[in-house]
Amino acid sequence: MVMNDEGQLYTIEGITAGVIMLVTAFTIFNSGLVYTPGDAHISDMQIQQLGYDALQMMDTPEDMSPMSASPLALMIQNNDGSGFKTKFNEYLTLHTGTTELVNSLEFNATVYNRVTSGGGDTVNSYVFSHSTDSAVSQLTREPAISITRYVWLSDANDLKSHFGAAKYDNDEQLVLLEVLIWRR
């Protein structure tokens, strides 16, 4: 019979109990439910790439002469918002037919330009174009993606006379076109 408990290794039962506790803790933590947010960023990226491609296609000049203006630059120079709306819509709905296209993208285009006349330094903006208003998007819509592109205008004279020299103060201007696209 053991009279004292010195020099005794704690029994196997103690070790087993310890291991069981640890394994239980591991199992509980491993099977926990992890909440992951939805993959909204992927559809956002697809819309952004599509919008960027559309602006790039519109900003490609028709021919190679060094100063030829792209269709997009011409639209902005002539303040042709409806032309932009038609063309941009056309690009957004181009498809090959392999997948079903849901035509629910709407957009809003704004032009920003810098004005330094009179010694000041401000950024002027105006709404350039927007897609047809739909009743649904007055109530609710998904968050908008912003696509921007710098467009070089070789001749902004028409805009000067339209908006006034205080707003467009150069014949050749670099303007920022920002298009917000959202799904209805």
Add this chain to the structure above:
Amino acid sequence: MDAIRRITDEDAILSIDFLAGFTIFILALIMVISLVPGFLAGIQSDNIDYDAVAYRTSVILVEDPGAPHNPSWNQMGPYDMGHKAEIQRLGLSVSKETPNILSREKVDKFFNRIPDFTFSAEDYRNKVIFGDFTYLYNISLATGGDVYYADGGDPVPTFQYGYMRRLVKVKEPSAAAVNFSEYVTVYTADLPKTETDVTADFSVWIPYETLSNRSVNPAYRIEPQSERLTINLTGMYFPLNRSDLVSLDFVGLGLYRDQIPSNVISLVPNDDYSLKVNGITYPATGGVPVPVTNSSTIEMVLYPPLLLSNSLTTTLNVNFTFSYQFLNSNVFHQYLSGIHVYDYNPDNVTQPELADGVMEVAIW
């Protein structure tokens, strides 16, 4: 008397059993803690992977000129499947500086529109889609009213697939459309009254140095190394005095370089060129003379890489040989003659055109 000496003072002693128990506990704890990152395994999702692969594939196809690029992968032994293994990446862009502008030659090769040169599903997986997993794919391009599909693809499922849609412009090659009715006095020469027949050439001059102008953006550049050149002759009768002409026949075609007629270059049909008279294939040399009428058309296509186009200072003359028979009417007889320049002048050549297109990539 005890066999074991009793220790009266137990301070600063770690007993063996405590150490043993403690060690086992710590080892087990370390093992459990190292399994903690396994919690995140549940977040991995195939669906995110499909979208990423579809995006990457679309970038390779639309923004990358492919590898090897110089010479371009679509130039490697034009109809030689043996060189297919040297192609590392199938990109369709004209060059690195022109993303979203696709080369028509590369598009035709990629979608197996060139006979005798085809890509299989395995080629697409290894050279475009990449990845260890055997993805199912559906790659399609719509341009100019046509829709092309990559071979070996499957119909897109109803859901759970990765998808990317890219807008592109396809660079259609240039063409010289010579309608002789527009060049009535320019491309004719006079035959002395005393002669009644002649065999003469009309020439199209292709100066490589003018064409390889590096200041022209690759999206608009005429590249004999990688694009086909087309020459269309129509209205051959217009500049000629019809009442004077007994017969006009097209005899054949010849090529020589640097404007020296003796530097003849031999042509291999289908590899170097294609010639059609009134829509029917005709050999460059040795063919039966074909009568030319009011509505005749001669279409000649030179396939890339054009002969000698790697030498920038060379020029090429394409000679169309016609044979004429005139009435002995004691007037000056006109025959077609002259040199039409293939350059960047839009009056001479229909410049490369950028046609809208859209590409869809689906991966699952």
